[in-house]
Amino acid sequence: QVQLVESGGGLVQAGGSLRLSCEASGRTNSLLTMGWFRQAPGKEREFVAAVRWTPEDTFYGDSVQGRFTISKDNAKNTAYLQINDLKPEDTAVYYCAARLFHSNIYNYPTTYDYWGQGTQVTVSS
Secondary structure (H helix, E strand, O other), rough: OOEEEEOOOOEEEEEOOEEEEEEEOOOHHHHHHHEEEOOOOOOOOOOEEEEEOOOOOEEEEEEHOOOOEEEEEHHHHHEEEEOOOOOOOEEEEEEEEEOOOOOOOOOOOOHHOOOOOOOOEEEEE
C-alpha cells in the first residue's frame, strides 16, 4: 500500500505561482511513477504531469506544456508540481497519484493505483 498526502494548494491571483507537494509513504521502495491530475467542477479528471522514477523521465498533458514542471525528491519520497503564470482556468482540485507497476501510459487515471485526497487551487482574475 502507498499513502499520498498533497499540500501547497491555495488561493492565488492570476499570474502568480504555486508549488504543490505530494509525499508518499508505505511501499515507497516499489514506486515507479507519480502523477498529477486535476478536476474542475463539472469536468472530467485531466492529466497534468507524471514523473517516472527509473529510468527518470517526465511527461506532461498537452494543456499545461510550458507553465507546469514536475519534479521529485527520492530521499523524501515526494513529487512536486511547480505551476507558474497561473490562470483562472487552472482552478481545480489537484490530485496526486502513484503506481507500482510499469506502464507506458501516463495520462489515464485508471492506470494509477493510489490517490491522494486532493488539494484545491483557486486562481482569481
